[in-house]
Amino acid sequence: MNVLKKRLLLAATVAWGVSVLPNTMAEYKPIEQPVEPANPSLKIESRNDLFKEQFPKQYQGWADTSKSTDLDSVNYEDPRVVVLWAGYAFAKDYKKPRGHFYAITDVREILRTGAPMTPDAGPMPMACWTCKSPDVPRLIAERGEAGYFGATWGSGGSEIVNPIGCADCHDTTSKDFAEGKPALRIARPHVLRPLEKINKKFADADRTDQRAALCANCHVEYYFAGDLKQVTFPWDNGISVDEMEKYYDDIGFVDWTHALSKAPMLKAQHPDYETWMLGVHGKNGVTCIDCHMPKVQGVDGKVYTDHQIGNPFNAFEHTCANCHDQSKEKLKDIVKSRKKEIKDVMLRLEDQLVAAHFEAKAAWEAGATKEEMKDALQAIRHAQWRWDYSAAGHGGHIHAPDVILKVLGTGLDRASDARTQLVRVLAKHGITEPVKVPDISTAENAWKATGVDIEKERRAKAEFLKTIVPQWDKEAREKGLLPPEK
Ligand code: HEC
Numbered sequence: 001m002n003v004l005k006k007r008l009l010l011a012a013t014v015a016w017g018v019s020v021l022p023n024t025m026a027e028y029k030p031i032e033q034p035v036e037p038a039n040p041s042l043k044i045e046s047r048n049d050l051f052k053e054q055f056p057k058q059y060q061g062w063a064d065t066s067k068s069t070d071l072d073s074v075n076y077e078d079p080r081v082v083v084l085w086a087g088y089a090f091a092k093d094y095k096k097p098r099g100h101f102y103a104i105t106d107v108r109e110i111l112r113t114g115a116p117m118t119p120d121a122g123p124m125p126m127a128c129w130t131c132k133s134p135d136v137p138r139l140i141a142e143r144g145e146a147g148y149f150g151a152t153w154g155s156g157g158s159e160i161v162n163p164i165g166c167a168d169c170h171d172t173t174s175k176d177f178a179e180g181k182p183a184l185r186i187a188r189p190h191v192l193r194p195l196e197k198i199n200k201k202f203a204d205a206d207r208t209d210q211r212a213a214l215c216a217n218c219h220v221e222y223y224f225a226g227d228l229k230q231v232t233f234p235w236d237n238g239i240s241v242d243e244m245e246k247y248y249d250d251i252g253f254v255d256w257t258h259a260l261s262k263a264p265m266l267k268a269q270h271p272d273y274e275t276w277m278l279g280v281h282g283k284n285g286v287t288c289i290d291c292h293m294p295k296v297q298g299v300d301g302k303v304y305t306d307h308q309i310g311n312p313f314n315a316f317e318h319t320c321a322n323c324h325d326q327s328k329e330k331l332k333d334i335v336k337s338r339k340k341e342i343k344d345v346m347l348r349l350e351d352q353l354v355a356a357h358f359e360a361k362a363a364w365e366a367g368a369t370k371e372e373m374k375d376a377l378q379a380i381r382h383a384q385w386r387w388d389y390s391a392a393g394h395g396g397h398i399h400a401p402d403v404i405l406k407v408l409g410t411g412l413d414r415a416s417d418a419r420t421q422l423v424r425v426l427a428k429h430g431i432t433e434p435v436k437v438p439d440i441s442t443a444e445n446a447w448k449a450t451g452v453d454i455e456k457e458r459r460a461k462a463e464f465l466k467t468i469v470p471q472w473d474k475e476a477r478e479k480g481l482l483p484p485e486k
């Protein structure tokens, strides 16, 4: 295309953009996503148990992730989140992560996935299985991306049954792996594409980058794009909080409309890989593996990789102590104090956001117009995205505390924009007294204040776990995906 033509096209696009998309929050236009067809030649062995005998040390480490059992409920610890996510499934149930071993159990049991009593019932799409199991790349290879993503979560229940395991990180059917070599592999096409966009193409990457990229299979920010609800990483502009925010704004993507403020919200996932890259360790080439999967020596004297992914302080001698002279206590104290500093600022931002959501609700009730509310709602969107990016990136206080503090700072700034504008809108409609926030001191009160019938959700889930899940497991055993019942 010659330069003139290009200019004309650009001018036309800009003009169209201005006339058709007057608001920043224009209608959601899904960007074109490539869809890989089925690839039956890609054999993926998802059954973790098959590797127990050949690789007992790696298998045992992996199985020992089951020792990390704590499953703390964030909604109970900090009921503000019930308000922040009002109108969205996270308001019902959000728990801290635990061992990889529990990935399938936990996604079945969390209230967010609901209680689909038939394969066609909602509410969630297949995308919700995507970071839970090596059965996911297996199914994508068998059905193609369109065949995998374009269905309900409930329809995958008897297929996706093995928790995060060997085939999520290794080409377990290769000759190299049979010989005990790592044969690292990413088999999810929707992960390989964005890695290429940020110049980390997996096939060409060195071993250090490849190791870290394994975790980017799942520990990243993503959204569900288009009618297929295809897992997609918002990395076209880059991986910083601003670049991902711009990506979402440009396509007008909205995860949900807030039940109180009606703001067009974004839900951050867990941008661990992104924040790690921007932190001091990431910049120095110290990867997730150096801290979470160190090399250790077996009783036979042979060095192998510790597969018990968990808190690196539990293996201090093989992790931090490899590079740092400080004592375990000293480093633990540093990490703990950073966690506390971040938490303090995070809670301030939460309080600002809670107030803003109720103020916006009051403004609507007082008769505010869409036009009057637009800028305030956009500011709420940005402020909460920044809060969520910091809260959902677990371990951000060690991975990149400076980055997280800056993100929270800009979040406070946007929350203050929102509240300043809301004061004006409220005053214009005759409300000059401060807007009262109802009692949200407990999760129960917060659910009441935002209209969630939590008991109903729990009853439905209990029934689903009692009747549907055993059926899923039975079918999976018949297909040979799970070992026979003991
Ligand atoms: C989350 C990713 C991940 C999972 C899950 C995983 N591995 Fe690994 N595995 C690694 C990494 C990283 C290495 C080290 C690679 C390197 O040294 O470059 C490794 C190395 C290995 C090696 C090479 C020898 C060694 O110990 O360094 C074997 C064999 C192995 N894993 C077997 C398994 C088996 C069996 C399972 C399932 C029970 C499994 N892995 C699950 C990431 C994983």
Ligand code: HEC
Binding pocket: 068, 096, 097, 098, 099, 100, 102, 103, 104, 106, 107, 130, 131, 132, 133, 134, 164, 165, 168, 214, 215, 216, 217, 218, 219, 288, 289, 292, 293, 309, 310, 311
């Ligand atoms: C296939 C997706 C997937 C891959 C690959 C993956 N993770 Fe995870 N990870 C998860 C999920 C899902 C959870 C939460 C499981 C739960 O709570 O049920 C989790 C939990 C964790 C936890 C918390 C463990 C605990 O005991 O609290 C750590 C730490 C972690 N992952 C680190 C890593 C690292 C490091 C890598 C790369 C070597 C990695 N993960 C690869 C999906 C994945």
Ligand code: HEC
Binding pocket: 096, 097, 098, 212, 215, 216, 219, 272, 273, 274, 276, 277, 281, 282, 286, 287, 288, 289, 290, 291, 292, 311, 312, 313, 335, 339, 394, 395, 398, 399
């Ligand atoms: C310099 C070492 C280091 C590196 C590199 C590192 N982590 Fe961590 N990570 C930690 C420590 C230490 C903790 C626990 C912090 C604490 O105790 O409060 C942690 C916590 C986590 C958690 C939260 C676990 C939980 O239960 O809340 C996840 C998830 C995680 N890391 C994943 C990753 C991933 C993925 C990468 C690479 C993209 C990575 N980490 C790189 C040291 C590291």
Ligand code: HEC
Binding pocket: 280, 281, 284, 286, 290, 291, 312, 313, 319, 320, 321, 322, 323, 324, 331, 332, 334, 335
């Ligand atoms: C493979 C080597 C390596 C490992 C393992 C490692 N670090 Fe580091 N760490 C570094 C390097 C390199 C730097 C940057 C040093 C610099 O810039 O002066 C650093 C810097 C730090 C800093 C100071 C930078 C900051 O954030 O202010 C802290 C704190 C730290 N590491 C904690 C830990 C902890 C805790 C662990 C174990 C969970 C750990 N590191 C594991 C290499 C490592």
